[in-house]
Amino acid sequence: MVHGMTIRGKAYIVGVYEHPGRELPDLNIPQIHAEVASGALADAGLGFGDVDAYLCAGDAPGFGPLSMIEYMGLKCSYVDSTETGGSSYVCHVGHAASAIAAGKCQVALITLAGKPRTGGGQPGAARGPGGPESNFEFSWGLSGPVGGYALAAQRHMHEFGTTSAQLAEIKVAASLHAQHNPNAFLRRPVTVDEVLDSPIVSSPLHRQDCCVVTDGGGALVVVSPEVARDLPRRGAKILGHGEAPKHTDNGRIDLTHTGAVWSGPRALEEAGISLGDIDYVSIYDSFTITVLMTLEDLGFCEKGRGGDFVRDGTLVAPHGKLPFNTDGGGLCNNHPANRGGMTKVLEAVRQLRGEAHPAVQVPDCTIAMAHGTGGNLATRMGSATLVLGTEDA
């Protein structure tokens, strides 16, 4: 990193909004984008007329940002449609902060919306036809993303002795959090045995190792320090961001590592903090194995020891060693548009504002990390890590 060229403290997340719906048959996708945009701007104390930058990913319909900027009547001097699957929105926060730091814009709006549950939504572009790799990946009966994540889980178990019961601990922790979230799609706490007794979808992953499929959306508003200063509510200071695409590396596929091994250290270096400073983490949880490998790759435990790390309530808020996904995460709460990066940032901001549910609010939460994963775990994937702090962090 070039010294002096950092986003640390150059921008703030001042507005967040998560659509309360999980089944939205009567809304179309542009309407959901606009509803969550309204919600996040209202949360910030700003209006559509204040927005001068718009960021979205592949879930935005039509011509993407051009269609949605038109639909919402925005006037923008900056636009970004970075598409790295579910990690996109974590990238967007870093990109918005960079643009604000460079003086390109002052108020950036980021939106996500989709309807995979009731139809009309894009399934997500992680494995679309027409790629140069497509001829070699479309004939094997992959049914959605679960197969690719199962392949990674099987290899992790083989190399490190990770067990299904250890993976189940991650779902259990998420379910304990979700019971306090009135909007969560699955609110009932589950046990390790219940996860193990759920049907195998793609071995070794059970149904309850998989995230929910929900309609919905979310939005963020990122602003300059000058704008943040005059707003009525406290926001979250952006301290650091890192991103790292990972690919199949000319056939040297390594199924046991994600791009978090690179994005995490980049974000920490920019933030000027170490892992021990982190009070709360949002970790993308498309599947339980996603969380386990990400925790290892971010450095919270040694590679291969994730199974031990997640036992004994490590991830359970408020008093576990590393409270995670206190909204219930994608495993229980919400996974709008099949893309979980947005909700990861939303809950991290709630924690820093002290506005998580009291039962799961981490005491004195000062530093939070949000990590997004996109695409196919460990093979062709996006990774993005964000470090956030309270306003005086």
Next chain:
Amino acid sequence: MTTSNPTGPLPASAPHPNPDDAPFWEAAAEDRLVLPRCTSCGTFIWYPRTFCPECRKIGVDWVEASGRGVVYSFTVTHRGAGPWAEHAPYVIAYVELDEGPRVMTNIVDVDPDRVRIGDRVTAVFQPAGDTKVLRFRPGG
């Protein structure tokens, strides 16, 4: 013995050969596995293409490969979509070819419950449109 294809061969989407990979599909139609090897640096390239991601030069030779390898990872899929539904459970795997690359494929002619990482496997070609796709069966 239960096999992964009790209802006949697994479905296979017809590939769309293009200037990057046409020689692969021409050989596959004749039950031969060929791999592109960089003309400049000699590295095998996977997935097949004419641009070498190692030395970033354009140009490959198509080299006959052994068709043998080991299972690097696998998953037994219990819920297939569309034409795959009636074939579940079936095995999706990465096979590490003896030439090096790890390739996505199916393991066929096998009891899915008996597949293990490290199993030796051998190429088998199964019809897909005007050509065939590369799958593997136990042995070799």
